[in-house]
Amino acid sequence: MILKHGDYLSYELPKNWTAEEDDDNLLIYNPDGNGAVTVSFFNILDSSVFLDEYVSIFAKNFIDKNNIKMHSPLILLTKEGKTVLSGTGTDSDGWFIKLWIVAKYPKIVFATYLSERKNREVKICDSIIESMKFIL
Numbered sequence: 001m002i003l004k005h006g007d008y009l010s011y012e013l014p015k016n017w018t019a020e021e022d023d024d025n026l027l028i029y030n031p032d033g034n035g036a037v038t039v040s041f042f043n044i045l046d047s048s049v050f051l052d053e054y055v056s057i058f059a060k061n062f063i064d065k066n067n068i069k070m071h072s073p074l075i076l077l078t079k080e081g082k083t084v085l086s087g088t089g090t091d092s093d094g095w096f097i098k099l100w101i102v103a104k105y106p107k108i109v110f111a112t113y114l115s116e117r118k119n120r121e122v123k124i125c126d127s128i129i130e131s132m133k134f135i136l
Contacts, residue, residue, distance in 0.1 A: 004135075005041065008107055012131035014124055028128060035096075035115025037125050042108040052076055055085045055101045058108065062099065067092040082134060088118070098122055104134040 001013050005026060013019055013028065020027045029036035044054060059074055074087040085101040096118040102109040109132060113125045 005039075008135050009041075009109065010131075010133050010135060011128060013128065017124075017128075028125075030121065030124075033121050034117075034119050035113055035121055037111050037113045037128065039109060039111045042110065044103075044106045044108060047105075051083050051103055051105055052078070052085075055083060055103050055108065058110070059085055059087070059099065059101055062110075063089070068097060068099075080133070082132070084129070086129075088122075096122075098125065100129045102129060102132050104136060107134060107136070 002010055003013060003019055004010050005021070016032070017028060017030050024040065026039040026041075027036055028039065044051075046054070049057075056074070056076065062068075063070065068089040068091055070087055070089040072087065074085055076083070076085045078084075081104060083103045086099065088096070088098045091097050091114070096115050098113045100111045102111070111129060113122060115121065
């Protein structure tokens, strides 16, 4: 199922997955699953910084603020007209977390998947994030 957020983003949900949206966030999950993806939306206000630098700083601030221990360095890719930064780690409670930042100037989509431990859902979440397309 293909869904839209606002007038600038589309994404695809697999069968049996649900998306709940309020004014600030989007929650994506499988009702029979182990975790959930929380998605927040931002606008880039400083056009003097390159997009890849902006998303890297954005991710570092989140990681530092939330005491996340990263499993490996973040991965930054640019493809299909969007910049994607991703990585996995463990939060301060020992839970598995994966984060993604999907950006196309001037929009940033920030998503985190949190579950008690890493599981097969992560690959499904990767496919949801991969399906995100900016309609700008």
